[in-house]
Amino acid sequence: MENNAIKATQTKAKTIRKKPLKIFKLSHKLHKWLMLFIGAQFVIWSVTGAYMVFFDIDYIHGDSLIVSPQSKIKAENLTYSSLALFQHYPRAKNLSVGMLINREVYRFNIAKQAFIIDAQNGEPLSPLNKSTAMNIAKHLYTGDGEVLNAKLITTNPHFGLSARHLPVWQVNFDNFASPSLYISVNNGKVVSKRHQLWYLFDWMFRLHIMDYGDDEDVSNWLLFFITSLAFFAVFSGLILTYFKVIKPIIISGRKNRDSAKKVRRKKTLSFGDKS
Amino acid sequence: MMPWIKKIHQWASLLIGLQILIWVTSGLIFNVIDHKKARGNAYRQTVIAEQSTLANQARLPVESVLKLYPATLELNQVSILAQPYYLLTQKQALYRHFVNSYHIVDAITGELTLVDEPFAKAIAKASYNGPGNIKSVALIAPPIADFLKNKNPSWQINFADDLATSVYVEQGSGRLVGHSNSDKRFADFFFMLHFMDYGSVGSFNTIQMILFAFITLWLMLSGLIWTLHILRKGQYRLKNF
Numbered sequence: 390m391e392n393n394a395i396k397a398t399q400t401k402a403k404t405i406r407k408k409p410l411k412i413f414k415l416s417h418k419l420h421k422w423l424m425l426f427i428g429a430q431f432v433i434w435s436v437t438g439a440y441m442v443f444f445d446i447d448y449i450h451g452d453s454l455i456v457s458p459q460s461k462i463k464a465e466n467l468t469y470s471s472l473a474l475f476q477h478y479p480r481a482k483n484l485s486v487g488m489l490i491n492r493e494v495y496r497f498n499i500a501k502q503a504f505i506i507d508a509q510n511g512e513p514l515s516p517l518n519k520s521t522a523m524n525i526a527k528h529l530y531t532g533d534g535e536v537l538n539a540k541l542i543t544t545n546p547h548f549g550l551s552a553r554h555l556p557v558w559q560v561n562f563d564n565f566a567s568p569s570l571y572i573s574v575n576n577g578k579v580v581s582k583r584h585q586l587w588y589l590f591d592w593m594f595r596l597h598i599m600d601y602g603d604d605e606d607v608s609n610w611l612l613f614f615i616t617s618l619a620f621f622a623v624f625s626g627l628i629l630t631y632f633k634v635i636k637p638i639i640i641s642g643r644k645n646r647d648s649a650k651k652v653r654r655k656k657t658l659s660f661g662d663k664s
Numbered sequence: 665m666m667p668w669i670k671k672i673h674q675w676a677s678l679l680i681g682l683q684i685l686i687w688v689t690s691g692l693i694f695n696v697i698d699h700k701k702a703r704g705n706a707y708r709q710t711v712i713a714e715q716s717t718l719a720n721q722a723r724l725p726v727e728s729v730l731k732l733y734p735a736t737l738e739l740n741q742v743s744i745l746a747q748p749y750y751l752l753t754q755k756q757a758l759y760r761h762f763v764n765s766y767h768i769v770d771a772i773t774g775e776l777t778l779v780d781e782p783f784a785k786a787i788a789k790a791s792y793n794g795p796g797n798i799k800s801v802a803l804i805a806p807p808i809a810d811f812l813k814n815k816n817p818s819w820q821i822n823f824a825d826d827l828a829t830s831v832y833v834e835q836g837s838g839r840l841v842g843h844s845n846s847d848k849r850f851a852d853f854f855f856m857l858h859f860m861d862y863g864s865v866g867s868f869n870t871i872q873m874i875l876f877a878f879i880t881l882w883l884m885l886s887g888l889i890w891t892l893h894i895l896r897k898g899q900y901r902l903k904n905f
Contacts, residue, residue, distance in 0.1 A: 421891075425900060428891050434687075435884040439877040445869050457758045461737055464730040471727060475720045486726050487738040607694050616692045623685050630677045 413632045416625035423622035430599070430615050431622075437593040449590045451582035454568050455529040462486055466493045469511035477511070478504070489514065489577050490528045496576050503575035516574045522558035525577060526570045534564035541574070549588065554580040666893055669886045676883035680876050683860065684883075690858040697851060704810075704848030707794030707829050711840070723748055723771040732774070733767055741771065744838045745786055748772065751837060761814045766836040779838045784819035788831035791840050796825030803835065810844035810852070812866025 424431070447453065467486070474495055475481060481497040486508065488494065493508035505515040514521070523539050543556040550557070556574040561567065566584040573580045595605065599612040677684075726739055729750055738753040748771035755765035768777045779787075781801055789798070800822045806815045816834050818841050823829045832841035855861070859868035860876060894900060 421894065421900075424887060424891055425895070428887060432884045432888055435877070435880040439881055442868050442873045442877045446867070452758055455758070457756050459737060459756065461735055462730055462739070464727055464734065467727045467730065471725050472721070479720075481720065483741055484720065484726065485738060485740040486730065608696070608699065613692070613695050616688060616695055619688045620685075620692060623681075623688050626677060627681045627685060630674065630681050634674050634678045 412628060416628040416632075419625040420622060420629055423618055423625070427615055427618050427622060431619070433596050437597040440593045441590065441597070444586060444590070449587050451568065451584055451587060454531055454582045454584070455570065455579055456531055458488065458529065460488050460491060462488065462493055467508045469495075469506070469508055471495070473511060474506060490525060494577070503573070505575070505577050515577070516556070517558065517572065517577055519558065521577075522572045522574070523560055525572050525579075526558075526560035526562075529579060530562060530568075530570060532562055532564045532568065534562040534568075537561040537563045542571075549583050549591070550581055557581075666890075669889050669893070672882055673886040673890055676879050676886065680879050680883065683876055684880070686857050690854040693854045694851075694858070698847075699851075701847040702851035704829075704842065704844040706827055706843075706845060706847065707792055707796075707823070707825065708843045709791060709793040711790050724750075724774050726750070729769055729774065733769070736767075744768070745790060749777065749838075760837075760839065761811075761816070761841075763815045764836065768838060779819065779833065779835050781819070783838070784833040784835070785821055787833045787838060787840060788819070788821035791843070792823060792829070792831060794823060794825045794827070794829055796823035796829065798822070799824040804832075807864065807866070808832065808841075809864065810849070811841055812864060814841055 471484070474484075474497075478497065478499060480499050481504075482499070484495060484497045486493065486495060489505060494514065495506045495508050497504055497506075503515065504513065505517075506512065507514055517525075519539050519541070523536050526539070527536060539558050539560045541556065542550070542559055546552055546555060546557075550571060554571065554573060557571040557580060558574060560570045560572060562569070566586050568582070568584040570579055571581040571583075572578070595601070598605070598607050598609070599615060600606050600609055601611070602609070723741070729752070730736055730739060733752050733754075735754055736752045737756050740751045740753075742749050742751045750769045750771050752767040752769060753764065754767060755763070757764050768779065769775070770777050777783075781803075785798055785801060798821055802820045802822075803817060804820050805817050808814055808818055808820070810820075810830055811818075811832055814832070814834075816836055818835055819833045821831045821833065823831070827845035827847060829843060829845045831843050833839070834841055856864065860870065860873045861867065862872065863870065
C-alpha cells in the first residue's frame, strides 16, 4: 500500500514535469552542440566588442591628437588685396581666407587644384615644403612628443588614408601608439590623423562583422549563417538560464514563504491553545 | 574549479542574457537590411555645388567684410540656392557636426543673412526629389533624434510622403545636415539596441555598455572553459545527440 502510494506520487510528479523537461533537454543539447561549433565566434564577438566600447571612439579617431585653433583673422594684415589676387589668378574659385599657423592666407581652387597664397605679400605657399608641413603639425599637435620624421605621399595611400586627400605630408610623432598627422600639401589643412589603436580598432571591427575580405561588408553570407545559428544558441541558453537559475530562485522563494507561513500558523495555534 | 565556472556562467547569463539576444538579433538585422535604404536618402538629390557664375570681382571684397566682423576665424565663399554668400566661422570645432558658430553674409549686398523658416524650406526643397509636399517645419535644438551626432540647432522640414522624410538644415550655416526617413529610423532603432544607447546620447562608450561588455567577457570565458571541459571528459558524443 505504502509503496503504491509513493509510486503514484512519483508518476504524478513525472506527468507534471514531463513537458518542461523536454524543453530543458532539447535546449541543453542545442546549446551544448551549437556552442561547440560557433562558441569561438562568441568569444571573438565579446573580445572585439569590448575593445570597441572600452576605448573612447573620439580617442580612437585621434580627435584628442589635435587642437582646433581659434586664432582670429586680422583684416589689416590682408595687405595683398583680394582684387590683386583675382587679377593674378582670374580663374580662382571657392576663395577662402583663413590662418596658416599664425599668418593670414588665401586659399582657392583653380580647376581641381588647391592653392595657398600669403595674404600679406601674395607669395605662393603651396605646395607646402617639408619644414612648413612639420611646423603646422607641431602647431596643432596636442602631445608632448617630438616629430620623428615626415614623408610625402603622392600615390598609393595605405588603407587608412583616402586617395582624395592626396598629396599629403605624413608627419610622425614620437609618442604612445605612434601618432601621425596628415597635412594636405595643397591647402595646408590636417586631412587625417591616425595612431596604432585606430588600426587595431579597424581589425577588431572586421573580426566583429566576420568580414575576411577587404571591403568591410556587414552583409556577408558567413555572418548571416553564423548569426542565425547564434540566435538559436542564445535562445536555448536563455531557456537553460530559466531552468537553472530563475526557477530555483522562485522555488526556494516559495519554500521559504511556505515554511514561514507554517511557522506563523504553528505559533498562532499554540497561542490559541493556551487561551 | 568547475562548479565556480558553471556558477559564473549561469549568473552572468541571468544578468545579461536578454541583451545578448538583442545583440544577436540586431546584428542579424544589420546583416540582412538594405544599407542603401537605411541611409535615409531615398528622396535626396545632390544639389550641384554650383559656384554662381558671378565674377569674383562683382562680390564685396573680403577685406571689407572681415573688417565688419573682426572675430572671424575663417571666411569661405559659398553658394546657397545658387546665390553667392560669405560664410564666416566665428567658433570652430574639429568637425562640422560639433558645436560651431557662423555668420552668413550676402556677398553682394553685405547684408547679414539668417536662415529663417522660408530660407530653410527652400534649401530643403532643393535637395528633395520625392512626391511629397512640406507638411511641417520646426526649429530643433540638439539632441536631434534623427542625427544625434549633430550638436547644432537645425531646421527640421517634414515632407508628406510614404517614407515620412525629414530634411535637416543647420540654422547657423544653412548647410544641409541630411535626410532621414522611416527606413533610416528603423535601422537607427536597432543601432540604439545594439549599442545599448538607451539614453539616446549617440554613443556606444556609455557606462551600461562598458559594464555589459565586461560581464560578457566573463560569460564567454566561462562558457569556453565549460565547453573545453565537456570535450575533455568525452561528453560530446553523437550517440548522445
